Amino acid sequence: MEVSAPLIKNILLLDSEGKRVAVKYFSDDWPNLASKLAFEKSVFTKTQRISARAEAEIGMFDGYVVVYKFISDLHFYVTGGDDENELILATVLQGFFDAVAILLRSNVEKKTVLENLDLVLLCLDEIVDGGIILECDANVIAARVAMRGAEADVPLSEQTISQALATAKEHLARNWAL
Amino acid sequence: MAQLQPVGKKDDDREDDSEYSPFYGIEKGAVLQEARVFNDPQLDARRCAQVITKLLYLLNQGETFTKTEATEVFFAVTKLFQSKDIGLRRMVYLIIKEISPSADEVIIVTSSLMKDMNSKTDLYRANAIRVLCRITDGGLLGQIERYLKQAVVDKNPVVSSAALVSGFHLLQSNPDIVKRWSNEVQEAVQSKASLVQFHALALLHQIRQNDRLAVSKLVTSLTRGTVRSPLAQCLLIRYTSQVIEESSANPQSGDRPFYDYLEGCLRHKAEMVIFEAARAITELSGVTSRELTPAITVLQLFLSSSKPVMRFAAVRTLNKVAMTHPPAVMNCNIDMESLISDQNRSIATLAITTLLKTGNESSVDRLMKQITNFMLDIADEFKIVVVEAIRSLCLKFPQKYRILMNFLSNILREEGGFEYKKAIVESILILIREIPEAKESGLSHLCEFIEDCEFTYLSTQILHLLGNEGPRTADPSKYIRYIYNRVVLENATVRASAVSALAKFGAAVESLQPRILVLIRRCLYDNDDEVRDRATLYLNYLNGGGNEAHSKTFLFTSLDVPLVNLESSLLSYDASERRFDMSAVPREMKHQPMLEKKTPASKKAAKEAGQKAFANGHLTSSASDAYEKLLNSFPEFSGFGKLFKSSPLVELTEAETEYSVNAVKHIYPQYVVLQFNCTNTIKEQLLDDVSVVVDTSEAEDFIQVASRKLSSMPYGAPGQAFVAFQKTEGRLCVGKFSNILKFRVKEVDPNTGDCDDEGYEDEYQLEELEVTAADYVLKTVVTNFRGAWDAINAENEMVDEYGIGVRESLQEAVQAVITILGMQPCEGTESVSSNARSHTCLLAGQFIGGAQVLVRLQFGIDAQKQVAMKLTVRSDDPEVCAQIHEIIGSA
Structure with missing residues (x-):
């Protein structure tokens, strides 16, 4: 029996018409552009009428488990194999979703994402490496994307944590204000 | 960080372009031109980062770079290591990974990356490790191994994780190097950083997995x-x-x-x-159910979570459990029912199919009402799942067939694709076959369906069934109209099968024959050859007036020779010589080279069919018909009478042995025929004179009366050998047969196909085959158990009590007794609700000789898990009641 670590098959960020904003595939299940676009189209059409705004939603599409969450004109998806622990996929989705929100200062819409596409692509790079989950804590991801701590000679470990804490506080304060 | 400025010339369009995008009108050629800024002596870090983002945008949208373009970009990017800008450096790392340079180009950046790997800045180190490990080949790895090993145990999680995850990927290509890190990885497993612990454990397991x-x-x-x-x-x-x-x-x-x-x-x-x-x-x-309980309890809590992901995860898992342990999931039924109206349709579908698997008879009506509303707004793929679940529910509770059949016919009338309609029609066909009471209503639903059916395949299937079943109903004439309508309105394929169906009515129901003849005569003018040919043929048969029995056999039995054999016989037939003789077509499958490759698959299919039949409770009529036909074609067995039952396949060899043998037990009133299906899996051998020698020293009630050898068994072509026994009259004969496969081996040269003439005798020990009491009982479905029970004279009832000893659960005890008796559980009584202290199980069957047997089992379990059972048997034949008790008594 082959047991494996949880593997992420792909992470997709599509717009409200199903067009690509940023995508990253970690699996050879989709060998070419056509099959990737077909998968994105299939997932988008099957989910577009669902409101996945308050809580992340989930479904089985084409033999994969897909968790997804929408905000304004953006659709976030994380795909795993049909055997994957759904809650782990949801954790990765939440990590991606929140990290983007932190980096864009909660101004998450297609326009700002495109204006800051570099940050979003780096985010994808910091969350998963070759299918293996690299980090799923949004604050840590955001700090690494911003290369926070690389400027000074202060030991990074301490600085990241204090800065992460600061960001977390800021984040919390905003949520409380609502 | 780098904010992208809109491309200058597009400024004018911005006002009216509501879909404003910084990448509007972007072109690969122009961006590649822009990438020349990477070569500027005075680097503008901000500008460079923007160009990299544009390149990444193009790649992300599916644009591809040619080899030259990629190389050019890569070389230009390497220049950017001169810049000290942190943001730019991060983008450089990313684009190097995306471009994935070829092996001979990698060398350009290795020194820069190795420098970053030794940097004081941890984020540089982590990123440099990831990039280098991604693009490097084995050769370079030796040089940096020392750094990587240290990085694994670095105090900063970002560095440690980068090294561990890279190690995970490298393990595929360079296992030896990564395996040398074992000690460091083991140390990292104890890390306080959550993700480091995760990566270290994954890598450690991967290293040691074998x-x-x-x-x-x-x-x-x-x-x-x-x-x-x-x-x-x-x-x-x-x-x-x-x-x-x-x-x-x-x-x-x-x-x-x-x-x-x-x-x-x-x-x-x-x-x-x-x-x-x-x-x-x-x-x-x-x-076991004891082990399951705590897991089910937490999953049940998940069912009422506010998060769809948790509800989905739980219901999906419970759905799987319900397939094997329905009683364990029953406790969740209330929570499950509230999920039927879940906004998330995947969750709702899973909830419904779970409920259909675990539900009891009383909940069926309510459940069906809820499903009807639900069916309107789900996709076809979900609907098929629901239809299949309803089919198995109907087989479980046959007396509910009316409501379930109605449901199926209703959804049959709704919109839907072919696969969905096919699933519904197949379900109705199965229900008609399994539940006699459902036949008439099922047939009329199908008649209505073909009036407006756009799928030729389904129409012909249904017409075939109408032809076979219609004449045997109370009022056959009502189907004629439906069938003849097809002749008027449909395409040629459907018309042809409608003509065949009509002919069957004509042959089977004499009073209808004149009317049928009129209808078929009209088809003589059809514009399709096949329809006209069929009409002519059937008219001839029906008008012939001569041999009525012959025409009936012709119409109602399917071809009893393999189609391949018929085809080859027809091909070699010369029309000028004499009439084609059907009986001259060989009935045994010939060894044909083209079939060689297919045999494992067909064997698997046969085995699956056997298992499927077993799962359905008894062999499907077509399978047992096929066996009967096969056995009757041999003179040795044709006088044995009517075949009572054929068992599922029993494997007598381990998988992957030289010779693979499985057996079927055919039970006749006075005889038992063992059929051995043998396959030779050695290419270099041809086996001749293959027979099975059966030792009956542990089956003394059986006397061997006949056997049938297999004259030749080439590689890959399955063949059958048979041994027949007479049973001692007046008792239930059970016993163990030990079997030896005997044959003459001839060596074959697999390349030329030549084989030596002499050969030598050899034998091969097979596993034992047991004939048990269950072989003499046929599972039968009784829809109204109470009624059937009361219909049998209560004087023929025999009651006794038995202690079954310690059992894990009541469910286990019930299952064991069902298996021993080989009878059909009725009304879903085979599943015991969890924590129950007592249970009643109803079984029905037909005993050899034809007598119906009904059994009521009452179980009780005490605190020490001692199980007691009261067995009440009723049968028209008091002898049979005694025999059932004897089976239990001696088990």
Whole structure:
């Protein structure tokens, strides 16, 4: 029996018409552009009428488990194999979703994402490496994307944590204000 | 960071372009031109980062760079290592990975990356490790191995994780190098950083995965509680269930090793760990209901979570459990019912199919009402799942056929694609076959359906069935109109099968014959050849007036020779010589080279068919018909009378042996025929004179009366040998047969196909085959058990009580008795609700000789798990009642 670590098959960020904003595939299940676009189209059409705004939603599409969450004109998806622990996929989705929100200062819409596409692509790079989950804590991801701590000679470990804490506080304060 | 400026010339369009995008009108050529700024002596870090983003945008949209373009970009990017800008450096790392330079180009950046690997800045080190390990080949790895080893145990998690994850990927291509890090990785498993612990554990397991002992040791030490990270905990649960799978239970206590650990994880604070553990428990092989209970309890809590992901995960797992342990899931039925109206349709569908699997008779009506509303707004793929679940529910509760059949016919009339309609029609066909009472209403639903059916395949299937079943109903004439309408309105294929169906009515129902003849005569003018030919042929048969029996056999039996054989006989037939003789077509499958490759598949199919038949309770009529026909074609067995029952396939050899043999037990009133299906799996051998020698020293009630050899058995072509026994009259004959396969081996040169003439005798020991009491009982479906029970004279009732000893659960005891008797459980009484102290199970069957048997089993279990059973049997034949008691008494 082959047991494996949880593997992420792909992470997709599509717009409200199903067009690509940023995508990253970690699996050879989709060998070419056509099959990737077909998968994105299939997932988008099957989910577009669902409101996945308050809580992340989930479904089985084409033999994969897909968790997804929408905000304004953006659709976030994380795909795993049909055997994957759904809650782990949801954790990765939440990590991606929140990290983007932190980096864009909660101004998450297609326009700002495109204006800051570099940050979003780096985010994808910091969350998963070759299918293996690299980090799923949004604050840590955001700090690494911003290369926070690389400027000074202060030991990074301490600085990241204090800065992460600061960001977390800021984040919390905003949520409380609502 | 780098804010992208819109491209200058597009400024004018911005006003009216509501879909404003910084990448509007972007072109590959122009961006590649822009990339020249990477070569500027005075680098503008901001501008460079923007150009990299544009390049990445193009790649992300699916644009591809040619080899030259990629090389050019790569070389230009390497210049950017001169810049000290942190943001730019991060983008450089990213684009190098995306471009994935070829091996001979990598060398350009290795020195820059190695410099970053030794940097004081941890984020540089982490990124440089990831990039270098991604693009490097084995050669360079030796040089940096020392750094990587150190990085694994670095105090900064970002560095440590980068090294561990890179190691995970490198293990595929360079296992030797990564395996040398074992000590460091083991140290990292103890890391306080959550993700580092996770990565280290994943890598450590990957390194040791082929060493079962090492994995077992790893699990033993870690399950004592040093793992804190939830993700690492999930991994550990996976590895633990693997170890459980490979080890056996403690023989004394019957406890499973590590079960306590899994159960403990159900109380973890992270939901993903709780779920992983619950799922692992439900997937343990041979899981008991006691082991299941705590896992089901946490999954039940998940069902009412506000998060769709948790509800989905739980209902999906419970759905799987319901397939094997329906009683265990019954406790969740109330929560499950509220999920039928879940906004998320995947959850609702899973909930419904779970309920259909675990539901009891009283809940069917309510459930069906809820499903009807639900069916309107789900996709076809979900509908098929529901239809299949309803079909099995109907077989479980046959007396509910009316409501379920109505439901199926209603959805048949709704919109839907071919696969969906096919699933519904097939379900109705199965119900008609299995539940006699459902036949008439099922047929009329199907008649209505073909009036407006756009699928030729389904129409012909239904017409065929109408032809076979219609004439035997109370009022056959009502079907004629439906069938003839097809002749008027449909395409040629459907018309042809409608003509065949009409002819069957004409042959079977004499009073209808004149009318049918008129109808078929009209078809003589059809514009399609096949329709006209059929009409002419049938008219001839029906008008012939001569041999009525002959025309009936012709119309109602299917071809009894393999089509391939018929085809080859027809091809070699010369029309000028004499009339074609059907009986001259060989009935045994010939060894044909083109079939060689297919045999494993066809054998598998036959086996699956056998198992399927077993799962359905008894052999499907077509399978047993085929057996009967086969056996009757041999003079040795044709005088044995009517075949009572054929068993499912029993394997007599291990998989992957030289000769593969499985057997079928054919039970006749006075005889038993053992059919041995043999396959020779050695290419270099041809087997002649193949027979099975059966020793009956442990089956003294059987006397061998005939046997049939297989004259030749070439490689890959399955063949059958038979041995027939007469049973001692007046008793239920059971016993064990030990079997030896005897044959003459001839060596064959697989290349030329030449074989030596002499050969030598050899034999091969097969496993034993047992004839048990269950072989003499046919499962029959009784829809109204109460009625059938009362219809049998109560004087023929025999009651006795038995102690069954200690059992794990009532369910297990019930299952054991059902298996011994080989009878059909009725009204869903085979499943015991959990925690029940007593249970009543109803069984129906037909005993050899034709007598109907009904059995009522009443079970009780005490605190010490001692099970007692009261067995009440009724049958028209008092002898049979006694025999059933004898079966239980001697089991």
